[in-house]
Amino acid sequence: MTLYLRPIALVDSPQAMEGGAVRIAGGLTYASHFALIRRDGARVVARQVLGAGDVPSALAALSGDDREEAQAQWDGLRASRKALQLGERQIRMDQPQVMGILNITPDSFSDGGRYGSDLEAALAHAGAMQEAGAAIIDIGGESTRPNAAPVWEGDEIARVVPVVEKLSVTGAAISVDTRRVGVMEAALAAGAGAGPQLWNDVSALRHDPRSLDYAAKAGIPVGLMHAPGRGEDLHADAHYSDVVLDVFDWLRERRDAAEAAGIARDMILLDPGIGFGKSLAENLALMNALPLFHALGCPLLVGASRKRMIGALSHEAPADQRLGGSLALALQMAAAGVQVIRVHDVAETAQALRVWRGMRDGALTDFSQIVD
The missing domain is CATH 3.20.20.20 (Dihydropteroate synthase-like)
Known part of the structure; x- marks a missing residue:
């Protein structure tokens, strides 16, 4: 099983969602919702839509390698990029x-x-x-x-x-x-x-x-x-x-x-x-x-x-x-x-x-x- 965390709702600013948006890669893009996608081999088997505030708890509910990979992607989405x-x-x-x-x-x-x-x-x-x-x-x-x-x-x-x-x-x-x-x-x-x-x-x-x-x-x-x-x-x-x-x-x-x-x-x-x-x-x-x-x-x-x-x-x-x-x-x-x-x-x-x-x-x- 492979997991993917995809931003699916981009907004112009965090205040557009009353703070409920995540800054992506330290840039000028903000996302309010994400899709947690599960793939088994070549087939997508599940897709869960999460608000930005719900992502941490959803990831915490995962187990083992799934949690580790999803957390790495969540960290990657939010981390600023070095010049x-x-x-x-x-x-x-x-x-x-x-x-x-x-x-x-x-x-x-x-x-x-x-x-x-x-x-x-x-x-x-x-x-x-x-x-x-x-x-x-x-x-x-x-x-x-x-x-x-x-x-x-x-x-x-x-x-x-x-x-x-x-x-x-x-x-x-x-x-x-x-x-x-x-x-x-x-x-x-x-x-x-x-x-x-x-x-x-x-x-x-x-x-x-x-x-x-x-x-x-x-x-x-x-x-x-x-x-x-x-x-x-x-x-x-x-x-x-x-x-x-x-x-x-x-x-x-x-x-x-x-x-x-x-x-x-x-x-x-x-x-x-x-x-x-x-x-x-x-x-x-x-x-x-x-x-x-x-x-x-x-x-x-x-x-x-x-x-x-x-x-x-x-x-x-x-x-x-x-x-x-x-x-x-x-x-x-x-x-x-x-x-x-x-x-x-x-x-x-x-x-x-x-x-x-x-x-x-x-x-x-x-x-x-x-x-x-």
């Missing part, structure tokens, strides 16, 4: 942060390889994203879209390292999006090693057998993303009995493997892998269930910018015409308490999040009440 120290930059995890995507590839699905062969253009774009509000720049030298051709490690290094070398001089917070230890080693040696930076691995440190050990010894934060496939095709072998709970279990296993290797929990970011081996319905289910993943006790890093699901919901709009859908998904992530939102359109996303933050702050200071 990330990326180089000279401290990235707070108590509010949504924008991660700007910089694809140094000739076959990017989103920008047609615009920055793959022009170092100056890539650096100018990175600078523009920083000025527009990106807290982190995520540099990738390999396309991970469906059916993308694999990239030789040497080519990936040749694409990524010059950008890292130049960008690190500016003091930018840098993330390197790679599955390969050799690429991460070269990036750190090139300048990202000025301080701990972020290794954003779409294979969740599975692709290279040295990855877990290297990340632990390097002392760098890691982003672990769910993808069903192994080897070169991360989109393969996608079979789910319940996509939300299956991905939760998978990410818990990768979190535990990272901790067992010596990576501290506050150095682990978890990503449900929107668009990787998931159907439209499965992607939507994950987007609606994002608050559940805070129960794993790690910051969340989620990217859905310009992805295929937006085209599927908007008359097959091409990738460069998916801004509206990308913003809708980014705001859904913010409302769910996601700490790092990975996007292509930084200026528009940052503006949307500033307005969202203003409304959330307004809700926190709204003390309207009946006066006798």
Whole structure:
């Protein structure tokens, strides 16, 4: 039997429920009700809806391992997330942060390889994203879209390292999006090693057998993303009995493997892998269930910018015409308490999040009440 504690009713502020709401992950998201879900194998066998004030007694009534796991999830939901120290930059995890995507590839699905062969253009774009509000720049030298051709490690290094070398001089917070230890080693040696930076691995440190050990010894934060496939095709072998709970279990296993290797929990970011081996319905289910993943006790890093699901919901709009859908998904992530939102359109996303933050702050200071 496996237990899950899922926030199911989010509110704008704790006073909206007269104090009967829990702050999620130390951020700007509050939940008033939770579902305690029991699963036996692949089958959900029970679902109990609890008000925030009823959760402690319900957990106390559980026995043995069930109580321990449910309590760990309850603690994970309520614990504040420690700020990330990326180089000279401290990235707070108590509010949504924008991660700007910089694809140094000739076959990017989103920008047609615009920055793959022009170092100056890539650096100018990175600078523009920083000025527009990106807290982190995520540099990738390999396309991970469906059916993308694999990239030789040497080519990936040749694409990524010059950008890292130049960008690190500016003091930018840098993330390197790679599955390969050799690429991460070269990036750190090139300048990202000025301080701990972020290794954003779409294979969740599975692709290279040295990855877990290297990340632990390097002392760098890691982003672990769910993808069903192994080897070169991360989109393969996608079979789910319940996509939300299956991905939760998978990410818990990768979190535990990272901790067992010596990576501290506050150095682990978890990503449900929107668009990787998931159907439209499965992607939507994950987007609606994002608050559940805070129960794993790690910051969340989620990217859905310009992805295929937006085209599927908007008359097959091409990738460069998916801004509206990308913003809708980014705001859904913010409302769910996601700490790092990975996007292509930084200026528009940052503006949307500033307005969202203003409304959330307004809700926190709204003390309207009946006066006798």
